[in-house]
Amino acid sequence: MGELQLNQSLINKARNAAEKIAEQVDAFIMPRSTVTIERTALRLMGIDGVNDEEIPYVNVLVDQLKENNMLQDGAVSWVCKAMITYGMTPQEVAEAANIDKINWEACRSLPNDETEQLGFQLAEAGLLKIKEQQQKRNQMLEKFGAGKKPYLYVIVATGNIYEDIVQAKAAVRQGADIIAVIRTTAQSLLDYVPYGATIEGFGGTYATQENFTIMRNALDNVGEEVKRYIRLCNYSSGLCMPEIAAMGALERLDVMLNDALYGILFRDINMQRTLIDQAFSRMIISYAGIMINTGEDNYLTTADAVEAAHTVLASQFINEQLAFKSGLPVNLMGLGHAFEINPDLEDGLLLEIAQAQMIRQIFPEAPLKYMPPTKYMTGNIFKGHIQDALFNLVGMLTNQGIQLLGMMTEAMHTPFMQDRQLSIENAKYIMNNSRHLSEEISFKSGGKVEKRANEVLEKATTTLEEIEEMGLFTAIEHGIFADMKRPFDGGKGLEGVFLKNEHYFNPFDELLKRDLGLGVERNE
C-alpha cells in the first residue's frame, strides 16, 4: 500500500499532547458521578420498567435519593441497604419507592461491608449478562466470518421501529453490513430513557431497550438467511449516554455512536456532564466489545472542511486518548471523519485523499468511520450520486474500515428504501471494481497530497499543544471545534452532576476498572 511520508515526530508530539489533555480531563472526572451513571448501575442490577406516569423506575429512585441528599453515596449502596432491610429484590425496592414505601433513613444504619458484598454480587451478575452477549457475538462472527472491509453502513430513520425493520431487512438483502437506527430529534435532551416499542419519531426512532431487542432479533434472523453477521448500531449519546450504553451492551449492539464532544457542540449538552458520562459509558462499551463511532465528521458541517481539517485530526487524537482511559482497545475505535469539501474546489479530491490517507496512517489499527458528503449535497440527486461515487472511491483508495454510505437524497429526507438500494449498488460497484487499487498506488513524494497531509498534521499538533496549555474545557469555551462556543457551566444537564463522597459505592465502576485493567483508585 502506498504511504504518505508523514512527519513522525509531529505525530508523537500530537499524541503526547492529547494524552496530557486526556489526563487533565480524567482528573476532573474521577471524583464525580452523574444521575445517569447512577441509573445505569441500577439498570445493570436488573431494575427496569416505568411507573404509571411513564417515568422509569431508575429515575424515580435516583430522584428520590437526590432529594434526600443521599446520592453522593452512590445509588447502588442505598438500594442494597433497602433490599436487606426490607428483604426485597432490586425491582421490588424500585416499585416500593415509587409509592413512597421505602423509608431510606431506616436503612441507614446497615453496615457498609454487608451492603457492598451484596452490591458486588449483583454487579457480577449484571456484567455476566453483558459477557454472554459478547460471547454470542463472537460465536456468530466465527460462524459467518467478519466480512470484507469497508463495512457498508446505512441508516434507517423512519420514526417507527416496525417500519425501520422492513427497511433494515431490505438493506441487508441488498448488501448492508451495519444498520444504524437513527434517533428522533428530541431524544438527546431527555434525561430518561423512554420505554417500550415506539412508532412515532421525527428524523429517527426512539432508542429504547425494547426497540433494541426487536431490531436485534430482526437482524439476526435476516443475517441467518444471508449468512452474514449484521451489526447493529445506535447512539450512546445525549443525557443518557451510559444508560443507553448499558442497554446496547445487554441487547448486543455492535457499534455505538459515543462522543461527548458531539453532544457539547451540536446538542448543547453541558461539557462536564457529558464527559463524565462518556468515561463510564465507554467502560461498558469496552467491556461489551462494542465499537465506538466518534463524531468529528460533524465539525465540517458548521466549519469549513478545508480550513478546519486539523480540528478533526486534533479531536481524533483526544478521542483516542480518552478512549484508552476507559479501556477501549484500538480496534474498537471507529474514529469519525468525512468527505465534506466543497465540490466546486479545484483539486478538492486531492485534499480529500490527503485527509483520509493521513488519518488511515496515523490510526493504523482503528477501523475509522468515514462519513459521506452531506453539507454540499443538494436537490440535484443526479450530481449527488456522483459525489457519493467519488467518496466511495476515496474510501477504497485509503482503506477505510466503515463506509457510511451517502444517499443521493441527503438534502431532502431521511432515506427511502430505494435510496439505500441505489447507494449500496453504487458502493458495491466501486468497491469491487477497485478492490486492490490501493496496493497499486504510491503517492508522489513532496506532491500536493503529501504536502497537504503534513500541513494538516502540523496545524493539528499546534492546536493540541494549545489545548494542552489551556485545558479542553477552556478550549471548547473558545470555540476551537466546529466554530461552536460552549460555556463550562452552560448547556443542558449540569444539575445532574455531583461529587462523590468518601463512602461512594458503585460496584460496576470498580469491577469494570478491574476487568479492563484500569488502576482502581477507590474513593480518592
Next chain:
Amino acid sequence: MSSIDFTHIKPYGDTFGDGAVQLSFTLPVPYGEEAKEAARLLAIKMGLDEVQIYHMKDLGEHYTFFILYGKVAHSIDYTKITVAKIETTRLDYYQINEKIKKEIKRKIVVVGACTGTDAHTVGIDAIMNMKGYNGEYGLERYPMIDAYNLGAQVKNEDLLAKAIEVEADAILVSQVVTQKGIHLTNLTELVELIEGSGLRKNMILICGGPRINHELSLELGYDAGFGSGTVARDVASYIVEEMINRNRN
C-alpha cells in the same frame, strides 16, 4: 420555438410537446411481471402515455423499485399562474443601514432561533451571525440592527419571552427537520402563542428553512417565509420595508 403556446405547457424531452417525464418509485409488491404491470398501470393513472419501464429492481422483503419514462397527457395554462412572492426591493447592506437611520430613526431589534427539538443552526446562523453566508454579512454585523440569535433547540415560549424582553420588531424562526410535518406543528404553535399574548400586531413574524416558501408561511400565519439560498439582506430588506409600511398605515 417562437410560437410556444403558454396556455398549454407540457414537459419537453427532445420534440416540442412530447410531454416526456422520468419517474421512479417503489411498490410494496414482489419483483415480477405483475409488479411491472402494476407500475405501468399506476403511471397511466398518473396521466402518462407510452409508459416504458426501463429498470426494475428487487429491493427484498417484497418491495420492487422502478425507473420509468412516459409522456404526460396533461398541460398547464402558464398564463394563469400566480405565486405569492415577497415584493420588497432588494437592498444591500449599506442601503439597508441608511434606510433604517433615515426612515426608522432607531436601531431595529430582531430575535431569531431554530425552535422545538430541531438542532440545526447553520441556517439561522447564515442569516444572523456576523460572518453571514455566501459572502453576505449576517444581521449581527449591521450597525443599525440589534440581532439576538438564540441558537437551536429553543422552545417557542423562550423565543417569545426573549422577543418581549428586548422589544423585538421581528422574530425569525428556522425549521429544518420536516419529517412527518413536525415543522408545521412547531410553526403553528408559535403563531398561536404570539396571538395568545396579544402581541401579534407589533411583530413581524418570519420563518425560514430549506422546505419553507413564502406561500406556505402565509398559510401558517407568518408575514413572510424564506427558503434555500436566502441571505441576510433579503430578510433585512423585507423587515425594513414592512416596518415602514406598517408605520404609514
